[in-house]
Amino acid sequence: MSFERIKEKLNILADAAKYDVSCSSSGSKRSNKNKGLGNATGMGICHSYTEDGRCVSLLKILLTNHCIFDCVYCVTRKSNDVQRAAFKVEEVVSLTMNFYRRNYIEGLFLSSGIFKSADYTMERLVAVAKKLRLEENFNGYIHLKSIPGASDELMREAGLYADRLSVNIEIPTKSGLKKLAPDKNFEDFVKPMDKVKNEIIQFKAEKKIIKSTPVYAPAGQSTQMIVGATGESDFQVMRTADHFYNNFNLKRVYYSGYVPISNDSRLPQLGSAVPMLRENRLYQTDWLMRFYGFHVNEIVNKVHPFLDLDIDPKLSWALRNMHEFPIDVNTAEKRLLARIPGVGMRSVHKIIYARKFRKLNMDHLKKIGIATNRAQYFISCASNQLQLPDLTPERLKSIILQKSKSKYTGLLSNQLSLF
């Protein structure tokens, strides 16, 4: 193959794919078969990190950036004046194999602009995955984009070769979508997602009876939402996320702070800052929902539609619910330990094991690794029977902020000055 030509295409099509933030390569159960290449069991591996600090785990490219749609928020939109290119199926296969053999990547993340029709595009994506699996005996990770509007038959086939499938709903509200992507409708996004969900359920049921049932999308489905493009609230974003988690059994929802790429008046202007801190707070909320046993409404709701930027969402919640504290780390059940600000799930598990040996004091907790600068105001343990001084939540917040150094200090003063 001609390296120069491939390089050109790779530059264009990797550049166009980079706004898809998902790079997860974990959670699959595909193991190496018949001495083939690759193994996708267990945890993901980030083989490198870009200068923006994001994990590089998969070869993330578009098959083509030719597109018949004109979604305002997308660089690949029809009306945008950019260089266009398209990979051949064999080229993607060869790149994936050669990168994988050199341990550059965990696998392939293939997306595409929509050319001709949804089905025509989906068919090409499936063809790449199929060739990798059947002809190359490739057992690495494959993430395929579900093209909105693709037929059930193609989605069924896609899941047989891919580890993960995803459709990006991109805009968290229906009204926003109408405004920014007039050619698309919400149902088109939901349809392939629904099909994949049902196939996974069916696979799991059949697997119980027939062990050799071919695996279907073992790493599940995910989606992505752009935040900060349509003036939506954090409450709206998280409620939509919660809806998708509950109704489509999604593995992940990704939040992507809008990177200005267009001077369309419906969007934030070119050069305006990417809301990275807000994005981070949304991820923290997502984690609280999925791993810490919080309900979305406890963290954001009609009264508190936006997350605090200066403190993390668990601390915000705690300050609004001081009556739940102090929590005794030596006796409290797991669910309650998980609610203490500054205590992550790893620490929760460590506390539960460690307290079987002896009563824990503040010194122990510090060594175990909890963030005592926040936690100390919310716990009682062997060395302190905490008498919460009569601090108002506002006062407590300012004490904690004064005593802690946030890595966001610079970013925060920048973002706050915008309001």
Added chain:
Amino acid sequence: MRIRNLIYDGSFDGFLSTVFLVFEQRITQVQIQSQLHASDSLFHDNEKVFTDEKKANRVWKGVEKYSNSSGSYHLYYAFLSELPGIENVLLQYLQQLFAYKSDISKDYSNTSVLQVVQTAKKVSREKHRMEAFVRFRLTKDHLYFASVSPDFNVLPLIKKHFTRRYSDQKWLIYDIKRKYGLYYDLKKTEMIQLEFPKSFDFSRTDKDYFTDQELDFQDLWQNYFKSTNIASRKNLKLHTQHVPKRYWKYLSEKQV
């Protein structure tokens, strides 16, 4: 009382043989050192301990009897850290384990346990980094070759991962610092020692040794690395936190 300074050959079996000796002779004042790092001391004599596989196995059997699996692998991981003095922490751990006669690996408020767990964590992080940052280059004799110099001795720990993953290509991962490698010949993976030509420079992809396409693929990868970055989100602090500078030497995308 005199401190006895026991020197073992640097192997895990050697260390366990030393532990056996400490228990057998009920030695209370003791310091264990690997001969690879031992320094002569004016204040105590060095005593050499011979590695005895049988004795080592007896100690390890005891460990497995009282620990759950994560407990015993913590000990092995921590040992591979090769940190000065880690043998003495491991000895304290083992003394407590054999006194308590039940798993202590989750007694996180116990200093030696916590130290072993935290060291094991560091080693496991390094293991994971090697699984991520090893970069193979294809040699003219169809061998995928990678050289590393990890902070800890993690080659034994990454063997399984690479054997499973790259079962249809010959590969060699060579630890420059410790002068041995893992070699997979399409059937099995073995520890090997080998001599490199004097002129061989690990950091260069020399056309004498590597295929013509090798540099092209490195070039493609570098290009991909650049194209997939979002410049307006630049965060070099986060970047170096994930890829500390000491690992850059392995990564073709980080070479200018």
